[in-house]
Amino acid sequence: MFAEERQKKISELLKEQSSLKVSALTEIFNVSESTIRRDLQEMDEKGLLTRTHGGAVSNQGTSFEPSFKDKKIEGHHEKVTIAKIASSMIEDGDTIMLDSGTTTLEIAKHIQANKVTVITNSIDIAAVLSNNENVDLIVTGGNMRFTTRAMVGYITENVLKNFRVDKAFIGANGISIEEGITTPNFIEAQTKKAMMNVANKVIIVADSSKFNKVCFSVISPIRAVSSIITSGDLPQETLKNFEDAGVEIILQ
CATH class of the missing domain: 3.40.50.1360 (Rossmann fold)
Incomplete structure (x- = not known):
């Protein structure tokens, strides 16, 4: 799977779960932790998510507050x-x-x-x-x-x-x-x-x-x-x- 495909899937997963761990993503995509960290870093730089210790959280919704x-x-x-x-x-x-x-x-x-x-x-x-x-x-x-x-x-x-x-x-x-x-x-x-x-x-x-x-x-x-x-x-x-x-x- 190309990096672009993997990152698209990560974005879809974040819409469902709001936060993801590196360890879980390595199992889902069957790749190394360094590969996932590189994906998350690139997505963070593009503003698609926010890196956290050991994973990432969705940018969409972290600050949303219903009345x-x-x-x-x-x-x-x-x-x-x-x-x-x-x-x-x-x-x-x-x-x-x-x-x-x-x-x-x-x-x-x-x-x-x-x-x-x-x-x-x-x-x-x-x-x-x-x-x-x-x-x-x-x-x-x-x-x-x-x-x-x-x-x-x-x-x-x-x-x-x-x-x-x-x-x-x-x-x-x-x-x-x-x-x-x-x-x-x-x-x-x-x-x-x-x-x-x-x-x-x-x-x-x-x-x-x-x-x-x-x-x-x-x-x-x-x-x-x-x-x-x-x-x-x-x-x-x-x-x-x-x-x-x-x-x-x-x-x-």
């Missing part, structure tokens, strides 16, 4: 399914961090436990929980991003440093063993990271389409995650890889 309105419509049934599982993990007296997002918004709607303290950077979650007399609500404040309706930035992160919580439920746009938990916006990634840093247990809530996707900004390595609650079909190999990495996958 809160768009995400609220898409996959609503899956979000509710994930939310019901997540809310069942919240016990009486728990202290909880709820990241801003459409899946975490559904979690807020399904909280049944009593005397729960919830800290959130979401005005939408705050509005829902303001009607729940069993919840002690703390809103972080900060600069609100129009796209995601999340409060982020210095004020938000400074407030978060004052707390320690039992569980943090965090949304993500990309989940990868190699690249970790990612999201398109750098500032939002830092706020999510601040939430994770003060939690005893970090639980990622995201549907299966987020697996093996890599976005622009890294929130954390996969080892910082306790569990991932998801829905949909995941290959057994993927489940085993996450299990080997010490991450519990709760699949509905």
